[in-house]
Amino acid sequence: MDEVIDDCLEIFTQDGVLLKQAAANYMTFINTIGTLYVTECPSSNRQRFIEWRPNDVTIDSDIQDQEWAVVNTIQKRTRTLSGNFPPDYHNRIKSVKCSFNEIKSFRMANKSRQLSFHDGKSECICSFIFQHGNCELLVGILKSLLKTAPSRRDKHLFIVYDSNNLELQQLDRSFAELNLQSDAHTFWGMFKNIREHPYEATFEAFAKVTDYVNKSLEQPPDDDQRDDLNKSITEYENTTIHSQGDYEVIAKVPELPKRKDFPRLRPLTAEQWKGHMNLDGKIEDIESIKTLIFRGGVTPSLRQEVWKFLLDYYPWESTEAERQKLMTIKSDEYYNMKLQWKRMTKTQEDNFSDYRDRKSLIEKDVNRTDRNLDFYAGDNNSNLQMLNDILMTYIMYNFDLGYVQGMSDLLSPILLLLKNEVESFWCFIRSRNFDVDQAGMKEQLNNLHTLLSFVDPPIATYLDTHDSGNMFFCFRWLLVWFKRELSQEDVMRFWEVLWTGYPCENFHLLVCVAILETEKSTIIENNYGFTKF
Amino acid sequence: MSSSRKKVLLKVIILGESSVGKTSLMNQYVNRKFSNQYKATIGADFLTKEVTVDDRTVTMQIWDTAGQERFQSLGVAFYRGADCCVLVFDVTAPNTFKSLDSWRDEFLIQASPREPENFPFVLLGNKVDLEPRAISSKRAQQWCQSKNNIPYFETSAKEGLNVEQAFLAIAKNALAQQNSTFDLYNEFPDQIKLTNTQKPSSNGDSCAC
Numbered sequence: 001m002d003e004v005i006d007d008c009l010e011i012f013t014q015d016g017v018l019l020k021q022a023a024a025n026y027m028t029f030i031n032t033i034g035t036l037y038v039t040e041c042p043s044s045n046r047q048r049f050i051e052w053r054p055n056d057v058t059i060d061s062d063i064q065d066q067e068w069a070v071v072n073t074i075q076k077r078t079r080t081l082s083g084n085f086p087p088d089y090h091n092r093i094k095s096v097k098c099s100f101n102e103i104k105s106f107r108m109a110n111k112s113r114q115l116s117f118h119d120g121k122s123e124c125i126c127s128f129i130f131q132h133g134n135c136e137l138l139v140g141i142l143k144s145l146l147k148t149a150p151s152r153r154d155k156h157l158f159i160v161y162d163s164n165n166l167e168l169q170q171l172d173r174s175f176a177e178l179n180l181q182s183d184a185h186t187f188w189g190m191f192k193n194i195r196e197h198p199y200e201a202t203f204e205a206f207a208k209v210t211d212y213v214n215k216s217l218e219q220p221p222d223d224d225q226r227d228d229l230n231k232s233i234t235e236y237e238n239t240t241i242h243s244q245g246d247y248e249v250i251a252k253v254p255e256l257p258k259r260k261d262f263p264r265l266r267p268l269t270a271e272q273w274k275g276h277m278n279l280d281g282k283i284e285d286i287e288s289i290k291t292l293i294f295r296g297g298v299t300p301s302l303r304q305e306v307w308k309f310l311l312d313y314y315p316w317e318s319t320e321a322e323r324q325k326l327m328t329i330k331s332d333e334y335y336n337m338k339l340q341w342k343r344m345t346k347t348q349e350d351n352f353s354d355y356r357d358r359k360s361l362i363e364k365d366v367n368r369t370d371r372n373l374d375f376y377a378g379d380n381n382s383n384l385q386m387l388n389d390i391l392m393t394y395i396m397y398n399f400d401l402g403y404v405q406g407m408s409d410l411l412s413p414i415l416l417l418l419k420n421e422v423e424s425f426w427c428f429i430r431s432r433n434f435d436v437d438q439a440g441m442k443e444q445l446n447n448l449h450t451l452l453s454f455v456d457p458p459i460a461t462y463l464d465t466h467d468s469g470n471m472f473f474c475f476r477w478l479l480v481w482f483k484r485e486l487s488q489e490d491v492m493r494f495w496e497v498l499w500t501g502y503p504c505e506n507f508h509l510l511v512c513v514a515i516l517e518t519e520k521s522t523i524i525e526n527n528y529g530f531t532k533f
Numbered sequence: 534m535s536s537s538r539k540k541v542l543l544k545v546i547i548l549g550e551s552s553v554g555k556t557s558l559m560n561q562y563v564n565r566k567f568s569n570q571y572k573a574t575i576g577a578d579f580l581t582k583e584v585t586v587d588d589r590t591v592t593m594q595i596w597d598t599a600g601q602e603r604f605q606s607l608g609v610a611f612y613r614g615a616d617c618c619v620l621v622f623d624v625t626a627p628n629t630f631k632s633l634d635s636w637r638d639e640f641l642i643q644a645s646p647r648e649p650e651n652f653p654f655v656l657l658g659n660k661v662d663l664e665p666r667a668i669s670s671k672r673a674q675q676w677c678q679s680k681n682n683i684p685y686f687e688t689s690a691k692e693g694l695n696v697e698q699a700f701l702a703i704a705k706n707a708l709a710q711q712n713s714t715f716d717l718y719n720e721f722p723d724q725i726k727l728t729n730t731q732k733p734s735s736n737g738d739s740c741a742c
């Protein structure tokens with residue numbers, strides 16, 4: 001059970017994980033803190049393991065990575081255990097390890113902080129408490145590596161299906177129908193494509209990188225693809241790396257050909273917009289409209305209408321009549337929710353601390369949101385009241401999430417443009433950047449790091465060695481989509497481009513990569529680190 | 534001796550409920566400015582200031598954090614290596630005082646300093662320019678005493694009242710903390726620089742080209 005993991009690839013790493021339950025021979029480790037790994041061992045038939053190591057024998061490197069779960073993709077991390085451990089190390093029990101084959105189900109508990117693995121005979125193999133969170137991230141990874149389905153009785157319990165199981169075959173069929181398993185092929189195909197047509201393929205490739213991370217391990221590349229990859233790796237190996245100060249300079253990097261110019265188009269005009277609608281007011285060619293918006297934005301006077309489509313309030317395929325009908329329904333729905341908090345009595349409020357806390361935080365934040373803009377300036381401004389009421393109604397719409405700081409920033413430009421409470425609410429709810437535990441943000445920051453390592457390895461390495469590999473300094477950029485960094489007009493232009501969903505999802509991550517690449521020399525020359533951004 | 538020592542960077546973290554004035558205090562101290570239009574802090578921000586403490590010039594790096602509790606899960610990276618933690622509450626808002634314990638505990642858990650019981654905290658009761666007052670000085674001082682005598686200052690970021698004094702105390706505590714941490718190890722002498730630091734003579738410096 002205790003093999004050395006030298007040749008194993010780490011798919012997931014998380015520190016601050018407490019071992020809560022395990023077989024009797026691991027007694028000494030119970031309630032101690034360590035690091036949890038998901039590993040894959042090519043030498044043992046690509047077998048995967050969950051492995052937990054107590055802190056005192058964890059290798060003291062990569063401190064940075066351990067703070068956040070890092071999904072390691074392209075490079076295999078070469079960690080050797082020898083040398084770092086006392087001589088008798090290999091004779092002692094050093095980790096709790098269980099093969100994926102043993103796992104028949106796993107269950108999240110304790111407000112998503114605890115994860116237990118079961119062997120199907122109602123025995124718990126092991127159980128862990130995630131002191132730094134990220135349990136859900138691991139569950140996501142497990143779900144992508146194992147064929148699972150949530151239990152009908154318990155939504156936190158995931159059943160693992162094995163290959164001899166009839167249910168699995170059914171599941172397989174449904175996967176095949178969804179065509180998900182082709183992702184690994186797609187990635188390698190794209191990789192080849194990138195070499196041949198770098199710019200055309202890159203956008204598409206980026207959109208798939210994270211999928212690749214999760215799924216590719218199931219599917220080794222074919223020979224051609226492997227050759228391509230090897231070639232590329234050899235190129236890297238041939239580069240001369242020398243050290244300057246505490247970062248490495250890679251002198252020769254395979255270069256992409258010159259970038260093609262894509263001039264911005266003029267903003268979408270009212271004529272173009274109307275021209276794309278048929279007599280019923282239905283948009284005929286949605287893709288071409290979105291492309292126009294992506295390439296040029298929207299004329300300011302037309303935004304009021306177009307944003308309602310971009311923000312999924314109006315369905316793109318709807319007719320004018322359908323939209324009128326929708327407005328009535330949505331208006332009723334909104335005011336119903338609004339009444340729910342408006343009608344709350346003082347006693348109810350006094351007995352409802354969660355609600356009270358949210359209400360007071362909204363009040364505080366509304367009072368300090370974009371007050372420099374005329375629209376929100378001055379005391380007793382009715383627009384501030386609307387801002388407040390929409391956020392309060394959002395609490396009733398999604399009480400589990402409630403109010404998260406940053407929401408008022410995202411709502412402000414929408415309300416400023418639409419000047420209508422109901423419409424602004426329905427447009428606002430599309431913003432999905434907020435989670436109770438910031439899991440979505442962590443994932444975005446992780447993905448940003450993955451992209452950066454792919455696009456510009458030197459800057460990624462530089463950040464890693466300057467305590468910035470967690471990409472925290474981009475947190476505000478991502479949470480409110482550059483709202484605090486750009487002018488009002490630029491924010492609007494940028495957001496409408498983002499909302500087209502072109503050229504791929506998570507385009508904003510590419511924007512971050514582009515900024516970091518542009519500022520690369522400034523960052524490196526000034527020796528900027530986490531504490532200097 | 535002091536001048537030849539390695540440049541000292543003190544890392545200070547400001548924590549407390551939303552809207553107690555963390556950003557305002559930091560800006561009043563570093564820039565001597567107040568605005569009532571500060572926006573809610575997202576993630577974290579920091580400013581630096583050079584200060585002289587006991588004849589030593591040190592750089593204070595002050596980290597201003599988001600007040601909403603759920604952003605605390607990001608704390609680990611921000612709190613790491615802190616030399617002093619400043620807790621802030623609003624003297625007119627009782628709930629901001631009540632939550633001090635949880636801010637302190639959370640900091641100790643996430644930053645996990647070497648000696649939690651001796652880690653320096655400083656408490657600031659802000660907005661003393663406002664009425665009505667909900668938390669008396671006495672009550673705040675009692676809390677401080679119960680936590681191993683945390684220094685307490687009553688401030689107004691708006692009027693700049695006591696802000697300078699408070700941050701000087703913060704700097705002193707941070708410096709003392711850093712020195713005590715260094716004393717745990719054998720302090721190495723300064724590195725010997727092999728480069729020629731002598732300025733070239735003006736003749737050699739100028740060149741006709």
